[in-house]
Amino acid sequence: MKQKKTHLVVSFVALAALVGFVALVARTGYGRAQTEAQATAARPLALAPERRADESAPAAPAEKDAHAHVHADEKGASLFAAAAARNLLLKYELSWAFGGKQQRGWHLYTPLISRMIAMEGGASAGDFAEALSLWQKRSRLQPSGVLDGETLYRMVSEWQGARLKHKAHARPEELLLAPATDFYDPTRPEGLRHVERETYAAYKRMVAAAAADPTSGLRLTAAGDIAPAELFLKIVSAHRSPEYQARLRAQSPNSGRAGLAVNSPHFTGRALDLYVGGEPVETRDSNRAIQVQTPAYRWLVRNAERFGFRPYYYEPWHWEYVGAAAGAAK
Numbered sequence: 001m002k003q004k005k006t007h008l009v010v011s012f013v014a015l016a017a018l019v020g021f022v023a024l025v026a027r028t029g030y031g032r033a034q035t036e037a038q039a040t041a042a043r044p045l046a047l048a049p050e051r052r053a054d055e056s057a058p059a060a061p062a063e064k065d066a067h068a069h070v071h072a073d074e075k076g077a078s079l080f081a082a083a084a085a086r087n088l089l090l091k092y093e094l095s096w097a098f099g100g101k102q103q104r105g106w107h108l109y110t111p112l113i114s115r116m117i118a119m120e121g122g123a124s125a126g127d128f129a130e131a132l133s134l135w136q137k138r139s140r141l142q143p144s145g146v147l148d149g150e151t152l153y154r155m156v157s158e159w160q161g162a163r164l165k166h167k168a169h170a171r172p173e174e175l176l177l178a179p180a181t182d183f184y185d186p187t188r189p190e191g192l193r194h195v196e197r198e199t200y201a202a203y204k205r206m207v208a209a210a211a212a213d214p215t216s217g218l219r220l221t222a223a224g225d226i227a228p229a230e231l232f233l234k235i236v237s238a239h240r241s242p243e244y245q246a247r248l249r250a251q252s253p254n255s256g257r258a259g260l261a262v263n264s265p266h267f268t269g270r271a272l273d274l275y276v277g278g279e280p281v282e283t284r285d286s287n288r289a290i291q292v293q294t295p296a297y298r299w300l301v302r303n304a305e306r307f308g309f310r311p312y313y314y315e316p317w318h319w320e321y322v323g324a325a326a327g328a329a330k
């Protein structure tokens with residue numbers, strides 16, 4: 001009898017806890033996705049290393065998505081409203097890992113993700129989930145419309161798989177000396193201004209196309225040339241010798257595997273770091289959040305492939321020339 005009573009009390013406490021938990025989720029489960037309560041509701045988070053950086057990141061996209069979601073609900077039209085609500089949370093809270101580093105959310109990759117699932121422009125969150133489900137189906141994943149860890153890892157492996165495969169170090173005759181005016185730092189010494197020849201030609205064609213396209217946001221002179229003060233799409237870094245890379249690594253020994261690679265694609269002369277805003281080559285989430293919002297970066301995401309360039313998804317500034325054939329094949 002006593003045992004039964006204890007059992008009842010335990011059940012009641014468990015029920016009360018559950019009710020409290022559900023109430024907490026219901027109260028916080030609407031709108032902005034960045035509260036700790038929601039993070040806890042979503043999954044037990046191991047750690048939150050970038051909390052400060054995330055908080056300083058622009059909140060506007062979350063607000064916009066929240067409104068889009070409300071709109072979709074009002075219409076009652078979207079079958080993917082539940083997936084959209086989940087995406088709104090995971091966008092900032094999904095816990096995953098890359099390069100031995102814990103990562104949080106996939107909001108930094110939304111331009112690349114939108115391109116991958118062919119959902120360009122200001123689509124509502126429901127439309128995003130629907131387009132994602134079609135991509136998941138093509139990729140033989142569960143077509144849930146939810147951008148979960150499995151889906152994100154699949155996308156990462158596609159981005160990584162599209163990168164430069166030809167890793168041979170550039171021979172001196174394959175390199176040309178680019179003019180200082182192409183560089184973010186016009187005082188960059190000659191020894192650090194070499195680019196593989198085809199890559200450079202493709203880069204110049206790409207920048208000319210960007211200048212001719214107002215959506216790139218590049219500032220022009222009255223004659224239609226890129227304004228001398230314009231820094232966007234200037235080259236921050238191109239060919240690096242293994243010796244120079246070793247010096248960079250020695251200067252920042254804690255940059256990790258996702259940082260300064262031992263076997264860098266910059267050895268080929270076909271990798272370009274281009275200025276896309278913020279601190280030129282700095283991986284903090286708060287910096288990358290600035291970079292992925294700039295018109296120049298978004299223009300690259302939409303157009304660089306036409307010129308044979310593929311992104312390194314993790315570094316918005318890093319683009320690799322895989323060749324015109326590969327670029328045109330799609």
Ligand SMILES: [Zn+2]
Nearest residue numbers: 271272273318
């Ligand atoms: Zn790079």
